[in-house]
Amino acid sequence: MVGGGVIGTMHAYLALKAGLEVIHVERDSIPSSASVRNFGLVWVSGREAGAELDLAIRARQLWGEIGSEASIGFRPNGSLTIAQTDSEFAVMQEAAAMDDAVLRGFRILHKREVQELEPLLGGNFIGGLQCTTDAAVEPNLLLSGLRNEMSKNARYEWRPDFDVVNFAHSDTGNHIVDANGEKLSADFLALCPGAAHAGFLSEYFQEAPIRKVFLQMGATAPIAEKLGHSIADADSMRYYPAFKNLSLDQLPPQSKLAKEHHMQLLLAPRFDGSFTIGDTHLYEEPFSHEIIEEPYEHLTNVISNIFGQKFKIAKRWSGIYSQSTSSDIYFRREVAPGAVIVTGAGGRGNTLSPAIAEETITSWAL
Ligand SMILES: Cc1cc2nc3c(=O)[nH]c(=O)nc-3n(C[C@H](O)[C@H](O)[C@H](O)COP(=O)(O)OP(=O)(O)OC[C@H]3O[C@@H](n4cnc5c(N)ncnc54)[C@H](O)[C@@H]3O)c2cc1C
Structure with missing residues (x-):
């Protein structure tokens, strides 16, 4: 998983639960983007009727489960x-x-x-x-709380200071390379860069909505x-x-x-x-x-x-x-077999994050 924000971390969390071995990389020493700057609201009330509300309701269910497993300050406060x-x-x-x-x-x-x-x-x-149905988490506990919980499992590896600068796909899987030239390979890859639309993924964002x-x-x-x-x-x-x-x-x-x-x-x-x-x-x-x-x-x-x-x-x-x-609830783009970019959930990204991650893990048909 690339990205230590809530979208990348929820992907790591649910992939680990699904039985995968997870390497979770992040360019900063401590993630410091949108996911720690937000309200920490799990805001079902404002979601559009239909698919968006359905996704939010599913996310809210998952938040309840995850909140009872990891110390993230989750509470169903309304x-x-x-x-x-x-x-x-x-x-x-x-x-x-x-x-x-x-x-x-x-x-x-x-x-x-x-x-x-x-x-x-x-x-x-x-x-x-x-x-x-509205709820909240503590943004300053959320990411570390999820990582602490995952770290109890030997199948999870956290790699901060890993700035991905390149991505490639071959017969042997999906490969990322960091600024120091270190290469990691995986069968499945979720690229969750948040608002980092430039850099090695820029070609996918240029004409994107x-x-x-x-x-x-x-x-x-x-x-x-x-x-x-x-x-x-x-x-x-x-x-x-x-x-x-x-x-x-x-x-x-x-x-x-x-x-x-x-x-x-x-x-x-x-x-x-x-x-x-x-x-x-x-x-x-x-x-x-x-x-x-x-x-x-x-x-x-x-x-x-x-x-x-x-x-x-x-x-x-x-x-x-x-x-x-666009009318899509968030931005999802498959860039190679088993490799997907997931971002663009806007002001509902914290709310929807576990359900968005679940959609990715399910699409990998594990
Ligand atoms: C002020 C504010 C308030 C908000 N309030 C709420 C709220 O209350 N409820 C709600 O549902 N949503 C809220 N949101 C939206 C929500 O915070 C975001 O949708 C969500 O945090 C996005 O998560 P993310 O993981 O995609 O992005 P980010 O949190 O930005 O994380 C992306 C991570 O990827 C890393 N990264 C990027 N490029 C690379 C690379 N090349 N190599 C390695 N790592 C890389 C970055 O360093 C970063 O840590 C708010 C957002 C903001 C800004």
């Missing part, structure tokens, strides 16, 4: 999407009446019911949409009180395809700043008492190296309004993910 206006609440009521609402675990809650679940939410809002997306993220300073659920604001309903057929035109106009930066509030509680918050979306390359401050002011205002208390941002960072721009 989410609350908060309505701050009557019209937002009305759209959430429509969501709770969708055909697949039960499958998603949707339930409409009035403010008092939200506060029974989460007393910390003491601000101005009307109610919320609960999603009981795929792009990169740049996001800004932050973390609040830890607090003593505990929050269970992950939180979203109603802007998230504009963004997630699950809600695309609802009366979104009835939502109040999005704030100028949130619109300009393609923002929503997502908030994931962390074990240390901080909240991971975001996000913005930038689609035009080349991306600037600069982190813009205004989106953080917007996010802290939204949170302060929902919680009824002020929060300070303690950390800021950015991340880039690879996103399929």
